[in-house]
Amino acid sequence: MCGIVGYVGPRQASDVLLGGLARLEYRGYDSAGVAIMAEDGVRVVRRLGKLVNLSGVIESEPVPGGVGIGHTRWATHGRPSEENAHPHADCTGRIAVVHNGIIENYVELREELAATGHVLRSETDTEVVAHLVESYYTGDLAAAVTRTVARLDGSYALGVVHADHPDTVVAARKDSPLIIGLGEGENIVASDIPAVLEYTRDVLVLHDDQVATVSAGEVVVRDGSGEVVADPELMRVDWDLDAAEKGGYEDFMLKEIFEQPTAIRETLRGRMGEDGEIQLSELDMTPEQVTAIDRVFIIACGTSYHAGMVAKTLIEQWARIPVEVEVSSEFRYRDPIVDDETLVVAITQSGETADTLAGVREARERGAKVIAITNVVGSRVTRESDGVIYTHAGPEIGVAATKTFTAQIAALYVLALKLAQAKGTLSDERVESLWLELSNIPDVVEAILADLDGLKECAAEYTAACSSLFLGRGIGVPIAMEGALKLKEISYIHAEAYAAGEMKHGPIALITEEVPVVVVATQGHTYEKVVSNIQEVRARGAHIIAVATHGDDEITRHAEHVLRVPATSEVLSAIPATVPMQLLSYYIAKARGCNVDQPRNLAKSVTVE
Numbered sequence: 001m002c003g004i005v006g007y008v009g010p011r012q013a014s015d016v017l018l019g020g021l022a023r024l025e026y027r028g029y030d031s032a033g034v035a036i037m038a039e040d041g042v043r044v045v046r047r048l049g050k051l052v053n054l055s056g057v058i059e060s061e062p063v064p065g066g067v068g069i070g071h072t073r074w075a076t077h078g079r080p081s082e083e084n085a086h087p088h089a090d091c092t093g094r095i096a097v098v099h100n101g102i103i104e105n106y107v108e109l110r111e112e113l114a115a116t117g118h119v120l121r122s123e124t125d126t127e128v129v130a131h132l133v134e135s136y137y138t139g140d141l142a143a144a145v146t147r148t149v150a151r152l153d154g155s156y157a158l159g160v161v162h163a164d165h166p167d168t169v170v171a172a173r174k175d176s177p178l179i180i181g182l183g184e185g186e187n188i189v190a191s192d193i194p195a196v197l198e199y200t201r202d203v204l205v206l207h208d209d210q211v212a213t214v215s216a217g218e219v220v221v222r223d224g225s226g227e228v229v230a231d232p233e234l235m236r237v238d239w240d241l242d243a244a245e246k247g248g249y250e251d252f253m254l255k256e257i258f259e260q261p262t263a264i265r266e267t268l269r270g271r272m273g274e275d276g277e278i279q280l281s282e283l284d285m286t287p288e289q290v291t292a293i294d295r296v297f298i299i300a301c302g303t304s305y306h307a308g309m310v311a312k313t314l315i316e317q318w319a320r321i322p323v324e325v326e327v328s329s330e331f332r333y334r335d336p337i338v339d340d341e342t343l344v345v346a347i348t349q350s351g352e353t354a355d356t357l358a359g360v361r362e363a364r365e366r367g368a369k370v371i372a373i374t375n376v377v378g379s380r381v382t383r384e385s386d387g388v389i390y391t392h393a394g395p396e397i398g399v400a401a402t403k404t405f406t407a408q409i410a411a412l413y414v415l416a417l418k419l420a421q422a423k424g425t426l427s428d429e430r431v432e433s434l435w436l437e438l439s440n441i442p443d444v445v446e447a448i449l450a451d452l453d454g455l456k457e458c459a460a461e462y463t464a465a466c467s468s469l470f471l472g473r474g475i476g477v478p479i480a481m482e483g484a485l486k487l488k489e490i491s492y493i494h495a496e497a498y499a500a501g502e503m504k505h506g507p508i509a510l511i512t513e514e515v516p517v518v519v520v521a522t523q524g525h526t527y528e529k530v531v532s533n534i535q536e537v538r539a540r541g542a543h544i545i546a547v548a549t550h551g552d553d554e555i556t557r558h559a560e561h562v563l564r565v566p567a568t569s570e571v572l573s574a575i576p577a578t579v580p581m582q583l584l585s586y587y588i589a590k591a592r593g594c595n596v597d598q599p600r601n602l603a604k605s606v607t608v609e
């Protein structure tokens with residue numbers, strides 16, 4: 001997730017671009033750059049690190065010009081560096097491109113371009129766009145961009161400039177956001193509304209496969225076949241700047257909860273090959289090496305640890321490899337039994353958690369191969385592990401993890417399927433049907449988010465609770481644990497999670513009418529057992545909030561509140577069952593007046609032991 005800005009108009013483009021990028025820095029911040037149409041051609045300035053580094057250079061050596069594109073980067077391909085920072089240029093240096101998204105077929109395109117004499121200078125997927133535009137350009141920039149995007153698989157929002165067209169920015173998008181702020185004699189292209197609000201509240205929303213030619217006086221939108229779109233989508237924005245930075249949501253946490261369909265979709269993108277093989281080159285292991293794995297050890301902290309617990313079920317069930325999951329702070333001091341036949345998976349959204357990093361070192365010293373799952377390209381765990389699987393959730397600002405958790409689970413589904421394929425424990429048909437269902441999970445989450453009836457009312461009833469219990473069985477146990485963690489983190493209500501079958505050995509003593517019990521009761525092979533556990537606590541006066549499947553009428557007899565999710569197969573229910581619990585915690589915390597984005601005493605990245 002990166003931020004893009006483009007400007008055409010009477011102001012100094014560098015001022016508008018830097019101001020706009022500052023408003024988009026929440027989208028990524030490992031490097032930044034601009035390309036300005038100067039008198040002598042396209043001038044590109046890029047710097048590693050935060051935007052201030054770039055602003056400082058431009059302040060001391062201004063680049064005059066009224067047309068340009070800018071970018072703040074959240075690395076996906078290639079580490080954060082000046083060479084990998086955008087804009088990227090073609091061979092002639094007359095074309096410059098900024099991009100947000102992931103180009104899945106960039107390896108193939110790089111090879112093709114290199115074979116025809118193009119010299120690519122970065123490690124990014126984006127650079128191929130500049131060279132493709134160069135190769136298709138015959139005088140019409142929008143036409144060259146249209147031909148280019150037809151070659152791309154994946155997601156993109158693009159801003160393109162060409163020295164031959166000093167008054168124009170061409171913009172295009174598919175599956176990545178892009179809008180155009182319509183000003184008086186000026187127009188501003190941007191990934192998101194905050195970047196344009198200083199200049200206008202009139203916005204054109206570019207749709208998938210559309211290409212816009214933006215000049216100071218007009219915006220011409222064409223569809224993929226080059227036909228002019230007569231009625232592009234226009235809107236007037238009435239949010240203030242603060243609300244706009246949060247995409248119109250009250251808090252980053254709520255925005256990030258709603259970003260989950262995209263985060264999961266992006267994490268799954270490109271993982272299924274045309275040959276039916278799961279694509280996971282990051283594992284960098286031969287089928288023989290995978291077959292030799294006799295144990296998987298997952299280490300993680302906090303929410304990531306719960307993702308690890310979900311993965312235990314997936315990997316054991318699908319790949320039939322025994323899995324141990326341990327919090328990193330225990331693993332590192334426990335003299336763990338790990339050797340060169342153990343695959344260690346380190347899960348950490350930030351990639352910087354001290355205990356997990358120490359666990360990685362410990363495991364590698366003992367000869368294990370370590371694969372990291374992280375959301376931050378270039379973070380320390382990526383440098384210390386043998387391989388990295390990225391979740392593509394985009395930056396998460398809310399301290400309590402939401403979209404990074406469900407994206408981690410998505411990545412772990414992919415890993416589990418890959419291991420199963422390598423071990424030959426699932427038939428091709430089974431992998432295919434699981435993949436189809438998995439690909440539908442973003443839509444399932446969208447459906448949950450579109451129907452919040454009852455959630456706020458349910459939350460309102462429990463804002464005064466002092467203590468709560470979360471129960472589940474099987475894959476529902478880590479989901480209950482994550483539900484409890486979210487509630488305690490952001491609302492400060494004590495919340496304890498238990499395997500439902502174990503509850504009678506202790507926590508049942510705590511049950512009173514004042515203790516709400518949240519139960520993961522989605523359909524599965526232990527559903528009836530879960531219902532029995534509900535009855536046990538209900539008999540002691542507990543109020544039940546059940547997370548249950550649409551169409552399950554029986555549950556209404558056993559619960560005061562039912563939070564519904566669409567039916568999925570049991571093993572794929574982890575993500576859907578998580579979402580209503582995130583929202584429940586959110587609304588309870590809000591009703592208690594808590595700061596959900598920055599809960600007391602917590603930090604987003606814990607770099608101390």
Ligand code: G6P
Nearest residue numbers: 302303304348349350353401603
């Ligand atoms: C902190 C955060 C949690 C996170 C945990 C592990 O406690 O507040 O949201 O789950 O660290 O972080 P990691 O970056 O390793 O996933």
